[in-house]
Amino acid sequence: MDINDFSIGGEITVEGWVYIKSHQYWQRLLDFGNGETDNNFLIASSQSTSGKPAIHIYIGTTAYEANSETVLNLNQWYYLVGVVDGQKVKLYINGVLDTEVACPSGLNTLTRVNSWIGRSNWAVDAYFNGIIDEVRIWNRALSAEEIKQLAAGNGIQITPNPAPLGTSVTINASIVNIGNATATSATVEFYNGNPSNGGTLITTKPISNIAPGNTTTVSTMWTPPSVGNYNIYVQITNTAPQEDYLANNIANATLKIVQPMEMDATISTDLAVIRAGDTSQIKVHVTSHDAPLAGATVSFTSENGTTLSNYTIVTDANGDATTTLYSSSIYQNVNSTVTAIITKSGYIEITKRIVISILLQQLLSLNITISKTALNPGEVIPVLITVSSRSTRVSGANITLSTTNGGTFTIEAGLSDASGEFHTTYIAPIVIGSVATSKIIVRATKSGYTSCEETVDIKVGEVGLKTTITAEPQTIHSGKTSSIKVKVTYDGLPVENAKIYLSIFPTPHDPATTEWFAPSMGTTNENGEFIATFTAPAVSSTYTYSITADIKITSPIVESRSTSVGVTVEPKEGEVNFMCLGFVILVYGIHWGLAIYAFIYTQSNMLRTMQLAKGTPLEAKYCTVPLRTWSIQQALFIFVLGCIIPIIVSVIMIIASRMSLRKAENEIAAAGGKPEFRDLEL
Structure with a gap:
């Protein structure tokens, strides 16, 4: 049967009646856990198929096993009880301690999602084959006397028993209707002593409408006045109808009141003064007669906005219970009182307190020192970071550095030194084109101080x-x-x-x-x-x-x-230096005039030579103007002709080159290009 998930830890007692029809492989009375070997509490009616019961607990994944050597008979009722008291794990059979094993502490306090009766958290184990009845779970370790009374089945259970003086005990009376008709009404009377022999009435409780075969529990609380043994009697009167009756019309049990034992405790902390946001570890050490006391329950409380990692802890084998105090944000310095109430059955309750002072966080400030804030790509500069608080240098602060738009550091994180300084080197990113801004971001943190962040803008590129x-x-x-x-x-x-x-x-x-x-x-x-x-x-x-x-x-x-x-x-386009032009024309005129004269003179001499050779005079048509008889006008004509010829040749060359240029421009334009003219260096 799967019961609801529930949280339990520390001291615990689990009891139940079993009627076994066959010894199945590791069949369970119950198994509470989160899977195999995960904070389990289990009672098995059979180790393997031996028929020998056992109780196993797991603190985390560590097992503590109390294995019985008693074989349980088939087809017979047995009363099994498992107890964890912070020092030992115990197994009772029919009210008698059968086996036990040492255990350093109680169960871990947590919610177990696989809480089963008759079923195991181990997949290979068998389901219970038989009948299981009256399973009860207690959040404390029952004493041997209490278990003996439960096993006796006389209908009265007193807890705690024995009880220290001043303790209010709970008396439970189990009432069962063994008649054939519904009991419409009845009165349950609780006595200190035998009512037939002058017992003192403690209280009365009415009951009604109990069907045949049904059971009900009637409870009351009572504080015995002194140390000693008390005989507690419960009887049923005024039943209706009269022909029906209830079982245990009168029953009794013995209550033992003892002088409570003393225990002592100390409460300490690793840090009595902390800053907001910090933590402090609170430790309670419990002893009795100078010996560590395990199994004591320590209940913690705190104030002024503080919280604790654990509020209820059972002392371990060393008598220690430890929790952590967490401080939150505050607006002024405050004190938080941590109170520890220590209880254990049979011991006098004690209370211990400790005060933790919580101070406002100190302010951190950062100063970033660099030689310049405009760098060329790839340039390297030293960076000095100084951490202080109220003008006092702070060592041991955590420093982390980062950048935007590239850039790197030779050291990106570390702690400020004894002078509150942190040294590193910044390497500017490679930037092509326009100037980029790279941020140097520095963050400092330290316990007890507010965190601080500062930035510096670095321009990287063609700077200045x-x-x-x-x-x-x-x-x-x-x-x-x-x-x-x-x-x-x-x-x-x-x-x-x-x-x-x-x-x-x-x-x-x-x-x-x-x-x-x-x-x-x-x-x-x-x-x-x-x-x-x-x-x-x-x-x-x-x-x-x-x-x-x-x-x-x-x-x-x-x-x-x-x-x-x-x-x-x-000079302006078309502007001519006329002196230069005249000089050029003069030179060209003399040059070409001499050339023409030389040509005519040569031709004339050739004709005269031919005439002398033949011995005949040359006809006038071959030499109408003898050279030696040229006039000034004829010589000037030859000179002018020498000037005109180069001009005509130059004009023809200019026209030809211009036509060639136009043709090239048209071809470039037709191809979608644009003519571009450049000076030529010769």
């Missing part, structure tokens, strides 16, 4: 003040313009309101103007840019000027810087 100046286009003709752009950044961010002054070197000699920039000074915009227009001065030949931007910033730092760009200026 950066200035650039560009000209577009960088090569222009006289009178044309170029856009001059100055850009100022600091740690990758644009610098607004930086002052810009533009100048040109060497200074152009152009009487038409002295203003080459529009504007020549100003401030950067929100994008960190200053844009001006440069107008090229007039030049007679190609010339390169250096344009310089003088930059001054006041935020985030105060600094001045200059940067330059070269701009090449060419």
Whole structure:
């Protein structure tokens, strides 16, 4: 039978009647546990199939076994009782102690989910074959006298028995109707002494409607006035109907009241002063006549918001019971009194107290020291972390470090040293392109202190003040313009309101103007840019000027810087140096005139030679103008002809090259491209 899950521990007594029909393999009267060898309490009516009963308990997975050598007969009632008193495990058969074994403590206090009667937690064991009746579970160890009374079956049970003086005992009377009709009413009378011989009435209890064969239990409590033996009598009167009667119309049992034994206890802690959030271990040591007392029940309480790991503990073989005090958040310093009430049957109850002072947590503070907060990719810098509380350095604090956006530490965790310092090295991440921000995150914790976290932003990339100046286009003709752009950044961010002054070197000699920039000074915009227009001065030949931007910033730092760009200026398109042109034409005229003269002179000499050789005069058509008779006009004509020929050849070459360029541009455009012209360096 599966009974409800329940929690029990410490001292325990379990009793029951069994009627065995056959000895099955390890059949159980009962087995309470969480599976095999898991905090079990079991009573078996047969070890294997021997018919010898046993009681086994498991404290965790450690077994303590009391195995009987008595063989139980079949088809016969037996009264089996198992007791755990914190020192021993005992098995009683029919009210007599049969076997026992030492045990260091009571059962572990916990809920057992497999609580079965007639069934085992071990799958291989058999179910009980027979009858089980009147199973009772007690949360204390019954004495041998109490078990003897229960085994006697006289209907009266007194607990505790023996009892220390001053203890209220419970008297239970078991009433069974053995008649043939329902007992509609009856009175149960409890006496100190035989009522027929002057016994003193303790109390009366009415009962009613008990069906034939049914049993009911009537209970009362009584505090004996002095040490000694008491004969407790219970009798039934005024039954109705009269022809019916109840069993045990009168029965008695002996109650022994003894002088309670004394026990003593000490209560101690490992930390009498703690900080909020910390713990303190509370230990109670119980003795009797200077010897450790096992099996005593210690009930703990605490106050001011504190909690305990265990509130009820049974002392172990060393007489110790230990619990842990947990402190919670508080708003002011408080004291928590831990009270321990120690009880054990037959002993005088005692109470012990201890005060734990709980202080507010101390505040931790962190200071992160680094040489700079702007780093180049991969740069390494030392990091010093200082931990303090109210200006006092704190050693032994747990330090953990982490970063965002990459970056690593040579040491990522550890403890602050005796000076409250922790040293490590930070390695900046590899950043390509824009500047990135990497956070160094430091967290410090220590028992009794509030945790603390600090961060430092590290800029990683092309850091510091950066200035650039560009000209577009960088090569222009006289009178044309170029856009001059100055850009100022600091740690990758644009610098607004930086002052810009533009100048040109060497200074152009152009009487038409002295203003080459529009504007020549100003401030950067929100994008960190200053844009001006440069107008090229007039030049007679190609010339390169250096344009310089003088930059001054006041935020985030105060600094001045200059940067330059070269701009090449060419003469206007179509502009000709006539002196050069005249010189070229003169040279070409003389060259080609001499060439023509040489040709004509050579031809004339050849004709005259032919004439002399033949001895005949040359006809006038071959040499109509003798060379030596040329006039100035004829010589000038030859000179002009020498100048015209190279001009005609040059024009033809220019037209041909232009046509070739147009053809190339059209082919590039048809392919979806864009012609691009670049200066050639020869």
